[in-house]
Amino acid sequence: MANRRLTLKVYLTEEEHSAIRASAHKAGLSLSTFCRRVCLGTPVQSLEFQEARLELRRLKGDLGRLGGLVKQALANGADREIVHGLLHELDARQQELQAAIVRI
Numbered sequence: 001m002a003n004r005r006l007t008l009k010v011y012l013t014e015e016e017h018s019a020i021r022a023s024a025h026k027a028g029l030s031l032s033t034f035c036r037r038v039c040l041g042t043p044v045q046s047l048e049f050q051e052a053r054l055e056l057r058r059l060k061g062d063l064g065r066l067g068g069l070v071k072q073a074l075a076n077g078a079d080r081e082i083v084h085g086l087l088h089e090l091d092a093r094q095q096e097l098q099a100a101i102v103r104i
Contacts, residue, residue: 059097066090
């Protein structure tokens, strides 16, 4: 990691300082890191966005596992009711995924 020895002094109003501090908190970053990223044009993602991204990854994994189960059930000549139940579960996961996508 780079040795950061230089400082940048900025004059702000009380409202500006509060707004910047709140934005840094929302992003889960220190004030220094937040300001550095914003000033250098590095994207800053909120904690909500990061959590939603992790949720999407989890749901994607769930969908893959369920798809594999349906394929296995069909290959083994499983009862239609079982396959039907698996398809309902797959549909529920797809709806969760869509809801998470809408939030982003």
